[in-house]
Amino acid sequence: MASPINVKSEIGKLKTVILKRPGKEIENITPETMPRLLFDDIPYLPVAQKEHDEFAEVLRDTGTEVLYLDDLVAEALVDKNVRQEFLQRIINESGYENSEISGSLNDYLNSFDVPTMLEHIMQGVRKDEVEIKSLDLKEVSTDQSYPFLMDPMPNLYFTRDPAASIGEGLSINHMTFKARQRESLFMEYIIAHNSRFKDKGVNVWRNRNHETRIEGGDELVLNNHVLAIGVSQRTSAEAIQDIANNLFNASSGYDTVIAIKIPHNHAMMHLDTVFTMINYDQFTVHPAILTEDGQVDSWILHPSENGVSIEHHRDLKEVLKKALDLDDLDLIPTGNGDPIVAPREQWNDGSNTLAIAPGEVVTYNRNYVSNEVLRKHGIKVHEVLSSELSRGRGGPRCMSMPIYREDLTK
Template identity: 80%
Template sequence: MSGPINVKSEIGKLKAVILKRPGKEVENITPDTMPRLLFDDIPYLPIAQKEHDDFARVLKENGTEVLYLDDLVAEALEEEKVRQEFLERMISESGFQTGKTATALKEYLDSLDSLTMVQRIMEGIRKEDVQLKSFDLREASEDSDYPFLMDPMPNLYFTRDPAASIGTGLSINHMTFAARRRESLFMEYIIAHHKRFANQGVHVWRNRNHNTRIEGGDELVLSNHVLAIGVSQRTSAEAIQDIAGSLFENASGYDTVIAIKIPHNHAMMHLDTVFTMINYDQFTVHPAILTKDGQVDSWILHPTKDGISIEHQRDLKQVLKTTLNLDDLDLIPTGNGDPIVAPREQWNDGSNTLAIAPGEVVTYNRNYVSNKILRKHGLKVHEVLSSELSRGRGGPRCMSMPIVREDLNK
């Protein structure tokens, strides 16, 4: 391994990861703003933080270095020029390119130390926080009763989505919904300006300056040359073809991209909510994405001298066996495939397993049927607390952005 990013599988021993401990942004959700902020419920923050600390503890006790997103961003803003540029871009992307409100927001945020400033941006800036020196037409707009000038970012504890490590580089993602789009700006500044990553040869396979959408929960690194990406509610076919082209053209080591179509709905928003790799030849899968005979629409992308070849397939098991050179594999059904248990536990992220080593996973404790089945299939399972974290509709894989995994020997 060399360089600050090295992720050439889903299952290599996890050595370093980026997390975001839930903060006040979660308490800034209200029943009226839940749809706008993409939440179905409001987690109770003190318990959510205890549960997240439990998650981080399990990772650390198993040899993983845990880095926190807000610390990394603050450290990336040490240079005054970089800090000012970041502030201007964040305020602009929050809807205030120019004018009195933009000026007032910048004055307020610039008065804070970098870590406090970053955390306040993440939490959301209320109108009452900023003293407008004169009347601003924004106050008379259709949002006049809305309490925030800058929306809170409660989805940030799902660090998987704004950016995704692939090989020795990453994608910094253009996200689907406005509520999450600013999140990837944090990673852009970390990669460009944090001493751990800047000028270290980290390749950005695809940046956030696109109109087509892709999110990290749909990006699964199956081997050192095979990537799977979900065609989902959050990731478009156009974005998959674009990132495949970039990987093929830039000596990434990746020569195969499998695009897997999943239902486009909130319950199955990303591929990793219905399908994860947990061992060399073992995968979790939510039965609802497959037909009774194990079929799902998939497209295999390869580089050619003229561009990209695309082959349509439907037998997921055969596609995985062929691309990963496996004699056989074990598809483990969420909730043991029970028609009541499977959708219930998938809703509570029973399919969203995080492998921390081959055959060793972190899961939510609430999915006891799925966890029992994983153990029956020979997996080592670390259960973490989940009563409040799960209200955000994301599990251990969603809550983690691996940046270093050990390379596999086979």
């Protein structure tokens, strides 16, 4: 049976992708809750939605089927028993397991049809929306001024991170920060209960039931047997070794994982914010992750009789050339490597390119220096508006979860 997931490269023609249009969860960010919700600013929702709609239209115009996360989850929750199980789990993971307030939230959310219920879960449930007992109020929060019973999920429009397609399967991820950990529950239910995926032979290479952390922005599928995974603020070395071991033992086709260490900070939270593959032999790279002579710590993982063998290397270009069987590589610097332009455009996701075919990418229009450099290197660039979407610190790759790409012919 052919799997509905097929992603064996970063650059194969993009056929199907999952997006999440920003919703009211964006408007439920306040200056006080920005750190808690992992935001630096508050996007203006009407413009963010307009920009996101343009992004989706560019993908459709270039031959990509666009699916929306909300719709896929709603279709997965048609069965009443499945819906109730999901609802109880999302309430538990919102902090109300074995709590009296759990019943109040359950009754409130069950009063809506499924799409509306999901909308309320995603945008957050305020205390003044739910009728609760005075006893329950003590359980809600030590901060009585905090307005939400269930936190908003404003990071949902970055569909890349909660789950990542690899070959004919995916990882469903245990994410680093509490603000995002509930997000991967949506994909768990999509894979298990949406008719597009249910009983279709989708491999889950690593599920979300772990303590060690991994996020999709760190997972790059370089070809049909090589992955690159960032050792980052959001992905641990232990999780990389675990997923590598799972892939090697599962006849996945993957025999090489390249772990690349990047700075552990908010500006460079994932590997794809500093490094992306855009053609057979071309990559974007933010100069700040490399030393002056192009060095960065990396480890190559292979299957071995004892589980996983690990080799340490420093020359990223040589590591990639060997793993991908290439004579040379074109590493294209963000902002043309300028000491002012490069960090500015990297902050606005100039390195976060989404390849939709070999040598063809979608980027934010605000990173005009990086975009011009890409064109000079022969890359076809589709620019999308980005004044508000970029405030969430994620670009076109962050905002998309490819689930089907054409296989490469060479």
